[in-house]
Amino acid sequence: MATGRTHRPATRSRGIPEATVARLPLYLRALTALSERSVPTVSSEELAAAAGVNSAKLRKDFSYLGSYGTRGVGYDVEYLVYQISRELGLTQDWPVVIVGIGNLGAALANYGGFASRGFRVAALIDADPAMAGKPVAGIPVQHTDSLEQIIEDNGVSIGVIATPAGAAQQVCDRLVAAGVTSILNFAPTVLTVPDGVDVRKVDLSIELQILAFHEQRKAGEELAANDGALPAAAARAAAGQASEQGPDGDVPAVMPA
Secondary structure (H helix, E strand, O other), X not given: OOOOOOOOOOOOOOXXXXXXXXXXXXXXXXXXXXXXXXXXXXXXXXXXXXXXXXXXXXXXXXXXXXXXXXOOOEEEHHHHHHHHHHHHOOOOOEEEEEEOOOHHHHHHHOOOHHHHXXXXXXXXXXXXXXXXXXXXXXXXXXXXXXXXXXXXXHOOOEEEEOOOHHHHHHHHXXXXXXXXXXXXXXXXXXXXXXXXXXXXXXXHHHHHHHHHHHHHHHHHHHHHHHHHHHHHHHHHHHHHHHHHOOOOOOOOOOOOO
């Protein structure tokens, strides 16, 4: 089977926008679910809803792949699975190393979705000598002293960093120097890499902070709506009462001239 060091996806050379590339995995996930249910075709509206995008954007994205569907029939599910998988480079084997086998690294090693999506965990690497040889997800952990040799032996071009923040840049530098050109960074820090190296950052705390912002805004809007409703109702009631009763309670407060 081909390895990631000898084959790379052609999305950039074909001029597919990065925003479209970012949505292709969403389409693939939705299509895979349909395929598992033996659904033969799907409309753009149904697939867009399953992927969480609008149908016009989906059709535009698929036009970059040269896939336009059939009017009145929709898209062939199996063909789209193959087409998107090929575009993402998932029809070949991508060996991956995970560096930093703490709680997060161990959880990533145990994640079964890698293998089913074209990624093979080739090695687990950690700086703790006590971890060396310890099996995690059936793979023995190796010491960071062997990082460069591991990458060379396995033809690795994708590295996952799950170390503490303080060690992440040094690990990144070693990965890049050893030939890794794509990095998935789970460490809570920004990595500096040379041109030609792609970094994707996953920071769960940032995502939670963004959700907290939206929750706070929704709570503020609800509070403002409730606070505004009572005075408005009171003002309307007062105005109504004033129009019906004068100072003595028996004539309007304002008489026509």
